[in-house]
Amino acid sequence: MSFTEEEKKKALQLYDETGSIAKVIHKLGYPSRQNMYTWIKNRDIEKKRKKYDATDSPGHRRHPSLEIKLEILHRCFEEGEDIKSISEEYGYSRTSIYSWRKLYLSGGAAAIMNKKKDLPRGTLIVNEDADKGSDNNIELAAKIRDLELENDILRQTIEILKKIRASIC
Structure with a gap:
């Protein structure tokens, strides 16, 4: 029937x-x-069978901004919200979220910035200057990680000092 x-x-x-x-x-x-x-x-x-919109619209960026990535990571891994629901809410795959987390843990915020989308397409020219640039990028990334760690330490110190001051008063 x-x-x-x-x-x-x-x-x-x-x-x-x-x-x-x-x-x-x-x-x-x-x-x-x-x-x-x-x-x-x-x-x-x-x-x-969800059909993902591959267009790069203002409402849903193919390459989300650093702020959006950090917000998603904060909600998933600091506040403990369900990764599946956050993934569906924002429209980015769980694989992407885990990938951003892995990059963030290994290299801080600088590691998850959108660098690839700004690179022009074309043939790659390999020369010595490119290798030097790569070394500079590694040095800069290490310096950024160090500065982020120092910043975190300073913030924690300020919080402790505030608590000590509040307990004295």
Whole structure:
């Protein structure tokens, strides 16, 4: 027997409300158990087939800003929010979030900045100057990590001093 999309939708909605195939069949008088299982399976497959918008729009950047990445990392790994829900909310994959975290832990905020998107496409020219530039980048990244660590230490020191001052007063 063939069912309309409206009948399928109504049955699936009732299933979502009750959580029981038997209750759906009893209340509506249709479909068979096998039809319900098939409809649920097909609906779940469609939900998993998310079509990502590959365009680079202001609402959803293909390469998110450093601020957005840090906000996502803060919510996931400091506040302990569910990575799957944050991933769905912002529209970036869980793989990307874990990748940003790995980069951040190894190289700080400088490591997750968007450098690749600004590079022009074309042939690569290998020369000695490029190697020197690479060394400079490594030195700069190390210096940034050191400065970020020093900054964190200073912030913690200020917090401790504030607590000591508050306890004295």
